[in-house]
Amino acid sequence: MPAPNEITPAQLLRLIGTPNAPVLADIRTDADFDADPFLIPGSFRHPHTGIESLKARLQGRPCVVICQKGLKLSQGVAAWLRSDGIQAEFLQGGMQGWRCLKGAPRLPAGALPAPAGGGTLWVTRHRPKIDRIACPWLIRRFADPAARFLFVAPAEVAGVAERFGATPFDVENVFWSHQGEFCTFDTMLDAFGLRTPALDTLSRVVRAADTNRHDLAPEAAGLLAISVGLSRQHKDDHQQLEAGMALYDALYRWARDGRGEGHDWPADRRS
Structure with a gap:
């Protein structure tokens, strides 16, 4: 059964590029990012330990938190944000799930x-x-x-x-x-x-x-x-x-x- 604060890659793909797209926070570790230096379009990198600075950047806006596999890092940060009243979801399967979705674009971070x-x-x-x-x-x-x-x-x-x-x-x-x-x-x-x-x-x-x-x-x-x-x-x-x-x-x-x-x-x- 899907978690109540979970969004699938297909659901997120439909939102990207629209005015109603959530803020996308990529909290992958440096090692995971260096092994796959691509971003989901519209996302930005942020350390998973910097929750207060992430909250300041979100300014109360809904967000999706992205880690490598959609497990402890993104679920933990999303839960923390929700405990502070911010509408936060984590990406099911993380970047691995995004890579498996046909037609999902990936932006080279170096571009x-x-x-x-x-x-x-x-x-x-x-x-x-x-x-x-x-x-x-x-x-x-x-x-x-x-x-x-x-x-x-x-x-x-x-x-x-x-x-x-x-x-x-x-x-x-x-x-x-x-x-x-x-x-x-x-x-x-x-x-x-x-x-x-x-x-x-x-x-x-x-x-x-x-x-x-x-x-x-x-x-x-x-x-x-x-x-x-x-x-x-x-x-x-x-x-x-x-x-x-x-x-x-x-x-x-x-x-x-x-x-x-x-x-x-x-x-x-x-x-």
């Missing part, structure tokens, strides 16, 4: 830039439209929920990156950018090991809209129109990013669960 002040720090050109909204969405939903983004004048991206230790993206002559016919969103999917069917579908739409190749995906015209509309609606780039997060949340759920659904009028019209 993420070093954190700066609690989360990764990124910088790009101001007045974002498509790639520069899609990429922050991908990072926050699948790589680093605490990531911060700086939007500056194009000529200042390199200087800001150097002075503030930020990682530049979607500009020329950097790693996190367009590669051939593929856009920065594609580069991040490859580097983060996130080539799932749903994200592949979404990437085609982003690529088509961002590179003016609407033949790749008919939805690109709609994404372009909405992206331009958001840029005209919001003067502040961070307000635009927050609005764009909701847009890409909806596109991701369409790509994952809703591609077969159509709409017509009258609703019962037969073809």
